[in-house]
Amino acid sequence: MALAAARRLLLHAGSRLGRREAVDGARRFANKRVLVETEGPAVMKLRNPPVNSLSLECLTEFTISLEKLENDKSIRGVILTSECPGIFSAGLDLLEMYGRNPAHYAEYWKNVQELWLRLYTSNMILVSAINGASPAGGCLLALCCDYRVMADNPKYTIGLNESLLGIVAPFWFKDMYVNTIGHREAERALQLGTLFSPAEALKVGVVDEVVPEDQVHSKARSVMTKWLAIPDHSRQLTKNMMRKATADNLIKQREADIQNFTSFISKDSIQKSLHMYLEKLKQKKG
Numbered sequence: 001m002a003l004a005a006a007r008r009l010l011l012h013a014g015s016r017l018g019r020r021e022a023v024d025g026a027r028r029f030a031n032k033r034v035l036v037e038t039e040g041p042a043v044m045k046l047r048n049p050p051v052n053s054l055s056l057e058c059l060t061e062f063t064i065s066l067e068k069l070e071n072d073k074s075i076r077g078v079i080l081t082s083e084c085p086g087i088f089s090a091g092l093d094l095l096e097m098y099g100r101n102p103a104h105y106a107e108y109w110k111n112v113q114e115l116w117l118r119l120y121t122s123n124m125i126l127v128s129a130i131n132g133a134s135p136a137g138g139c140l141l142a143l144c145c146d147y148r149v150m151a152d153n154p155k156y157t158i159g160l161n162e163s164l165l166g167i168v169a170p171f172w173f174k175d176m177y178v179n180t181i182g183h184r185e186a187e188r189a190l191q192l193g194t195l196f197s198p199a200e201a202l203k204v205g206v207v208d209e210v211v212p213e214d215q216v217h218s219k220a221r222s223v224m225t226k227w228l229a230i231p232d233h234s235r236q237l238t239k240n241m242m243r244k245a246t247a248d249n250l251i252k253q254r255e256a257d258i259q260n261f262t263s264f265i266s267k268d269s270i271q272k273s274l275h276m277y278l279e280k281l282k283q284k285k286g
C-alpha cells in the first residue's frame, strides 16, 4: 500500500518535472535517483550516491522512469549509465536485505523482479555504458541490455559475485548469465563469484566492447545509432523470440520466487553472512 502511494506520488512529481524542464527547452525528466535525458538518444543516469545501490526507492524510481520512456513512442532506445564516479551500480542494496522483516523482504524482492522483467523484455534498444564497478545487481542491469560497452579501467569489475557474500544468485540471474556467456563459463563464474576486469569480461562475453574511459559514452551513442537503423518491428520480434522463455520462467513462478527469497534471506546463517560482508565493507575504509 505504502509503495503504491509512493509510486503515484513519484509519477505525479515526475510528470510535473517533465513538463517544467520541457518548457526550459531541455528535454529531460528526473526524480531524485534517476535522471533521464531525451535529447538525442535517450540516456538514463543512475544517481544514488555513494554507490548507486538499488534501494527500494531507487528501484521504484528506475521502474517508473522506464515506464515513462516505454510509453513515449518517439523513444526507441535508451543508454543506461551512471552519474556516480567510478561506480556503475553496487547492485542490490544490502541494507534492504539485512535486519528487516519478512514483509519488507517480500516487497523488496517483488520490486527487484518487476524492474528486471521490464528491463529484460523492453521493446526499446538498451545499451549500457558501464563507467564503473558493476557487481551482482549492477551486472544484472547491464546483462539486461542489448549491448554492453565498458570503460577500460582495471579498477572496475563486473560479474555476479553473490556466492562471495554467502548468498545465492536466483535462477533468473543464472538463466540470463547462461544466455549471455554460456553454461560452462556461467557455472564457473557463479560458483566462484568471479568479478571480471574489463579485459576478462570482454574475453568471456560479459561485455561486448571495452573502450578508453573517455570514450564510453560516445561509443554507446554510436552503437545506438547502428541499432536504431534496424526496423523496430523485426528487431523487437527477434528480441522477444530470444528472451521470452527466460522471462516467462520467472513470470510463472513469481510468488514462489518471492517466498524462496524471503525465507532464504531471513535465515540466521544468511543474515550472519550479510552482517560479516557489511562489516568487511566498513573495515575496508579504516
Ligand SMILES: CC/C=C\C/C=C\CCCC/C=C/C(=O)SCCNC(=O)CCNC(=O)[C@H](O)C(C)(C)COP(=O)(O)OP(=O)(O)OC[C@H]1O[C@@H](n2cnc3c(N)ncnc32)[C@H](O)[C@@H]1OP(=O)(O)O
Pocket (backbone or CB within 6 Å): 050, 051, 053, 087, 089, 090, 091, 092, 093, 094, 095, 133, 135, 136, 137, 138, 161, 162, 165, 167, 168, 169, 170, 260, 261, 264, 265, 278, 281, 282, 284, 285
Ligand atoms: C535459494 C536461493 C533463493 C533465492 C535467492 C535468495 C537470495 C539471494 C539473492 C540476492 C541477489 C543479490 C544481488 C546483489 O546485488 S547483492 C549486492 C552485491 N554488491 C556487492 O557485493 C558490492 C559491494 N560493494 C563494493 O564492493 C564496493 O562498495 C564498491 C561498489 C566496489 C565501491 O567501492 P568504494 O567506492 O570503495 O565504496 P565503499 O566500499 O567505501 O562503499 C561506500 C558505502 O556504500 C556502502 N555499500 C557498498 N555497496 C553497497 C550495497 N550493495 N548495498 C548497500 N550499501 C553498500 C558501503 O558499505 C559504504 O557504506 P558506509 O556507510 O561505510 O559509507
